[in-house]
Ligand SMILES: Nc1ncnc2c1ncn2[C@@H]1O[C@H](COP(=O)(O)OP(=O)(O)OP(=O)(O)O)[C@@H](O)[C@H]1O
C-alpha cells in the first residue's frame with residue numbers, strides 16, 4: 139500500500155462507508171432496502187443501520203468534529219477508522235493506507251503506530267500505574283522499557299501530570315484520568331488522534347479547561363484530530379470543520395460559522411437553535427476595550443486630570459503588565475490627591491471580581507445585571523483582556539450576532 | 543390408568559453400560575497408564591508431606607497464616623488447629639488426605655483455568671460446557687465413584703479422579719465469569735492500541751479476573767476436601783476412611799475426632815487461601831488511601847496558591 143501522492147494533505151478519506159448491525163447485513167445494501175429510512179429498515183429486516191453511505195475527508199492537521207444526537211452513528215464512525223467496528227461496505231484510507239483491506243497483522247501494526255484513540259470512559263487499566271498506562275501503547279509496539287518510560291513521562295508532562303506517575307488510576311479524579319488517557323494516546327506520537335466524547339464525563343469547569351488545553355496542544359503539535367461530541371458549544375469552540383450526522387448519515391460538513399449562519403436543513407437548524415447564543419458565546423466574543431484605563435504608577439493627580447479630561451467618574455486600574463488591580467472612582471482619586479499620595483495602591487481600589495474569557499454569557503446574566511460597572515475579563519495570569527458591558531450581552535442575545 | 547404404561551421403555555442404562563465396556567476394552571491401557579502415573583505423583587506428594595517434621599509443619603502453617611491473614615492471633619490459631627489434628631493421632635491420615643487434595647486441586651486449576659478462558663472467548667464452548675458443569679454439580683457426588691472405580695480400580699487414584707470431577711466446576715465457571723465481567727471499555731481501549739488476543743488475555747483479562755478466579759480456586763479446594771471423605775468409599779485411606787470405619791463400628795468418639803480433624807484442615811486451608819486471594823487487593827486499597835491523601839493535599843495546595 140504505497141501512499142498515494144494525490145492524497146497528500148488528506149489524513150482520512152472515507153468512501154461510501156456503510157455499517158449495518160444484525161444478521162446478513164449485506165442484504166440491506168440491495169436496491170430494494172438501501173433507501174428505506176432507518177426504522178422501516180429495522181422493521182423489515184431486523185437490521186440497524188449504524189452508518190449510511192458516509193463520505194468524509196479530513197485534512198492533515200485539522201481538528202475535525204463529528205457531531206450529532208445520541209445514536210446518530212458518531213461512535214460507530216470513529217471506531218470504524220480503527221476497524222474496532224468492521225464496515226459492511228465502503229473503503230477507508232487513513233494516512234494514505236487502505237485500512238479496509240488490511241490483514242489482521244497489518245491492522246495490529248496500524249493501530250500500534252499511526253493512530254491513537256481517547257475514550258469517554260477512559261479505558262485505563264486499573265492494575266497499572268499512571269506511568270504504565272501511559273506507556274502501554276508503546277509496550278504493545280515493543281519499545282524498550284527505558285525508552286517507553288521516558289516517552290510516557292514526556293507525555294505525562296505534556297498533559298500536566300508530572301509527579302503522578304506512580305499512582306493507580308482509581309486514586310485520580312475523572313479529569314486526571316482522562317489526562318492519563320490523553321497521555322497514553324500522545325506517547326506514541328501518532329499522526330492522528332481520535333477522541334470519542336473525551337470530555338463528556340467531566341465537570342463543566344474541568345471540561346472547559348481540558349478543551350482549552352486541547353486547543354493549545356493542537357496548535358503546538360499540529361496533529362490531525364477527529365473529535366466526537368454531541369455538544370454544539372464544544373464543537374463550535376474546537377472544530378476547524380464540523381460534520382453533522384443524523385441516523386448514520388452525514389448531513390452537513392462545514393466550518394463552525396457556516397453551520398450557524400447557513401444550516402443545511404431543519405435538523406441542523408434545530409441543533410443550532412437548541413444552542414442558544416447564551417450558551418454558545420463566551421465572554422471573549424462579547425468583550426470590548428475599556429473606555430478608560432489608569433496605570434498604577436500614574437499617581438492620583440494625573441489620574442484626576444485624566445478623568446476630568448475624559449469626563450468619567452471611574453476607571454479600571456492596571457499595573458505595568460496590564461494586570462488587573464481594581465476600579466478607582468473619582469471620589470477615591472480626589473481623596474488620594476488630598477492626602478498627597480504619589481501612587482494608587484490596590485487597597486485603595488474597589489475590586490470587581492473578574493471573569494475568564496471562556497465563560498459562556500449565560501453564566502454572566504446574574505453578575506452583569508447587578509453591577510453598574512462592566513465586568514473585567516482576565517486571563518490566567520490576571521491580565522486584563524477587556525470588559526463586558528451588559529449592553530453587549532443583550533445585543534448578542536437579541537440578534538444572535540456576536541459582533542453586534 | 544394413572545400409572546405410567548409399562549410398555550413405554552427407553553432404557554438408557556444398557557447403552558451407558560455398553561459404552562463403558564467399550565471404553566474399558568479399547569482404552570484400558572490408557573487408563574492403566576494414567577493410573578500408574580497418578581499413583582506415583584500422589585505417593586511422592588504424600589512422602590514429601592510426611593517428610594516434613596510435624597513441628598516444622600505446625601510452625602510453618604502458623605507463620606504462613608500470620609503473614610497471609612495479617613494477624614498474629616490467626617497464625618497461632620491455625621497452628622493450634624493443625625497441632626490438634628496430630629494430637630488426635632491422625633497426622634499421617636491427614637497428610638494422606640492432603641496429598642489427594644493438593645493433587646486434585648493442582649490438576650483442576652491447570653485444566654480448569656484454560657477451560658474457563660475458552661468458555662469466556664467462545665460462546666459455542668460456553669453453551670456446550672454450561673449444561674455439563676450444571677450436571678456435574680447437581681449429580682450426587684458418589685455417583686462419580688462408579689466410573690472412577692471401573693476405570694482405575696480401588697485406591698487413591700480413582701478417589702483423586704472423582705475428586706477432580708466433583709471439584710473442578712467452580713474454577714472453570716468463575717474464570718469464565720471473571721473474564722466476561724472485565725469492562726468492555728478497557729478491552730476496547732486496549733484493542734485500539736493494538737493489543738492482540740494474547741496481549742488482552744495476559745495484560746487485561748487475567749489480571750482483572752484474578753479475584754474471581756481466586757474465589758473459584760478457593761471453592762474448588764473446599765469441595766475437593768469434602769469429596770476426599772466420600773472417596774474413601776473406594777479405598778482411599780486418610781481421614782475419610784477413619785470416619786467411615788467409625789461409622790461402621792458405631793464408634794461416636796472416634797468418628798468425632800476424625801470428623802473434627804477434617805473440619806480443622808478445611809478451616810486452615812480456607813483461611814489461608816482466602817487471605818491470599820485478598821492479599822493483593824488489600825495492598826492496592828491501602829496504597830489508594832495514601833494516594834487519595836496526596837490528591838487532597840495537592841488540590842488544597844493548588845486552591846490556596
Ligand atoms: N454493537 C451494536 N449492535 C447493534 N447496534 C448498534 C451497535 N452499536 C451501535 N449500534 C446502533 O448504531 C447506531 C449508532 O450508534 P452510535 O453508538 O454510533 O451512536 P452515537 O452517535 O455514538 O451516540 P451516542 O451519542 O449515544 O454515543 C445506534 O442506533 C445504535 O443503536
Ligand SMILES: [Mg+2]
Pocket residue numbers: 212213214
Ligand atoms: Mg457514542
